[in-house]
Amino acid sequence: xxxxxxxxxxxxxxxxxxxxxxxxxxxxxxxxxxxxxxxxxxxxxxxxxxxxxxxxxxxxxxxxxxxxxxxxxxxxxxxxxxxxxxxxxxxxxxxxxxxxxxxxxxxxxxxxxxxxxxxxxxxxxxxxxxxxxxxxxxxxxxxxxxxxxxxxxxxxxxxxxxxxxxxxxxxxxxxxxxxxxxxxxxxxxxxxxxxxxxxxxxxxxxxxxxxxxxxxxxxxxxxxxxxxxxxxxxxxxxxxxxxxxxxxxxxxxxxxxxxxxxxxxxxxxxxxxxxxxxxxxxxxxxxxxxxxxxxxxxxxxxxxxxxxxxxxxxxxxxxxxxxxxxxxxxxxxxxxxxxxxxxxxxxxxxxxxxxxxxxxxxxxxxxxxxxxxxxxxxxxxxxxxxxxxxxxxxxxxxxxxxxxxxxxxxxxxxxxxxxxxxxxxxxxxxxxxx
Numbered sequence: 001x002x003x004x005x006x007x008x009x010x011x012x013x014x015x016x017x018x019x020x021x022x023x024x025x026x027x028x029x030x031x032x033x034x035x036x037x038x039x040x041x042x043x044x045x046x047x048x049x050x051x052x053x054x055x056x057x058x059x060x061x062x063x064x065x066x067x068x069x070x071x072x073x074x075x076x077x078x079x080x081x082x083x084x085x086x087x088x089x090x091x092x093x094x095x096x097x098x099x100x101x102x103x104x105x106x107x108x109x110x111x112x113x114x115x116x117x118x119x120x121x122x123x124x125x126x127x128x129x130x131x132x133x134x135x136x137x138x139x140x141x142x143x144x145x146x147x148x149x150x151x152x153x154x155x156x157x158x159x160x161x162x163x164x165x166x167x168x169x170x171x172x173x174x175x176x177x178x179x180x181x182x183x184x185x186x187x188x189x190x191x192x193x194x195x196x197x198x199x200x201x202x203x204x205x206x207x208x209x210x211x212x213x214x215x216x217x218x219x220x221x222x223x224x225x226x227x228x229x230x231x232x233x234x235x236x237x238x239x240x241x242x243x244x245x246x247x248x249x250x251x252x253x254x255x256x257x258x259x260x261x262x263x264x265x266x267x268x269x270x271x272x273x274x275x276x277x278x279x280x281x282x283x284x285x286x287x288x289x290x291x292x293x294x295x296x297x298x299x300x301x302x303x304x305x306x307x308x309x310x311x312x313x314x315x316x317x318x319x320x321x322x323x324x325x326x327x328x329x330x331x332x333x334x335x336x337x338x339x340x341x342x343x344x345x346x347x348x349x350x351x352x353x354x355x356x357x358x359x360x361x362x363x364x365x366x367x368x369x370x371x372x373x374x375x376x377x378x379x380x381x382x383x384x385x386x387x388x389x390x391x392x393x394x395x396x397x398x399x400x401x402x403x404x405x406x407x408x409x410x411x412x413x414x415x416x417x418x419x420x421x422x423x424x425x426x427x428x429x430x431x432x433x434x
Contacts, residue, residue, distance in 0.1 A: 072173070
């Protein structure tokens with residue numbers, strides 16, 4: 001075994017190795033620690049290694065807090081496995097220094113880059129980002145974890161517009177004393193009223209913070225601004241932020257209402273869960289996508305009516321499926337779903353052909369009218385195959401969250417046709433499931 005190299009996080013000198021990881025370079029530095037890029041040859045992946053400043057320059061209180069934050073994140077190694085939460089792979093101590101190993105996402109930027117009035121994202125992009133965050137928070141909450149520090153700089157946007165929630169250093173974990181960090185509550189501008197008042201926190205506190213982040217991403221300004229911390233905290237508890245449309249006139253009223261509900265002062269008046277918030281955002285997103293869509297709904301209905309999948313559906317049931325889904329076009333060669341990823345949507349091919357790939361090899365072809373995505377029936381299940389467009393492809397993505405809110409007859413019809421198609425493939429020994 002190689003002799004460990006002593007870490008020196010206070011100096012700019014880059015260590016050659018941290019634990020079993022060979023360091024490539026330094027990629028970030030903050031008050032709590034330094035982040036390095038490394039490559040894990042065993043798993044063949046790049047990783048980020050955060051080394052905490054446990055010594056804190058002789059400040060015993062800061063050192064105590066830094067160690068608590070390290071232990072909190074170390075406690076969650078492998079605990080949260082969701083596509084929109086940055087995974088924590090490993091944790092360790094070496095020569096008195098503590099480190100956390102996470103996924104390294106090349107080229108990712110935090111949402112802080114998109115909070116300026118001159119660099120705002122498109123409205124529908126913001127809604128999709130917040131939807132993914134709401135689903136990820138629901139997943140974390142269902143496992144007893146409250147993040148407690150949701151803010152733009154703790155949400156990363158990848159180069160392919162995917163999302164990762166990061167930094168669970170001050171998260172509350174159910175039945176864990178490790179996470180009880182006194183004196184640290186989060187970032188003031190995004191804290192919920194109950195967080196400001198040091199009251200008991202529930203999942204709704206994170207949803208408030210996500211609402212505050214949404215407000216800033218949509219307007220380029222924070223919901224509350226004050227000259228000092230005391231005034232800011234007073235506003236969070238007692239004041240109402242300016243309506244979003246006063247900052248940006250093109251914000252849909254439905255979206256403004258969703259954000260306002262997420263930021264209600266009383267937790268019981270907010271969305272009950274991240275899943276409920278995600279459902280509201282999905283409805284808003286569908287309306288926005290319809291505005292950008294080149295096809296009107298009647299044309300969409302006509303296309304679906306001609307597909308074999310919908311032959312047994314009534315007019316009203318097809319309309320319900322349309323309300324629970326959105327259309328997306330793919331170019332030849334583009335991935336539609338990826339093997340190993342988690343996804344809770346069902347897919348119906350409206351036009352074009354798709355290749356089904358497993359472990360890098362082709363196992364079949366799907367064409368218009370066929371469906372895939374049966375793992376959407378199993379919460380937390382990973383895709384078993386990659387689906388790739390062979391030519392120009394249009395698919396209907398059906399949200400399982402919204403489908404659950406359709407009529408019983410529509411759900412029954414959809415499930416029956418979808419499962420019948422899957423069973424037929426299985427009986428024929430078809431390998432094309434995903």
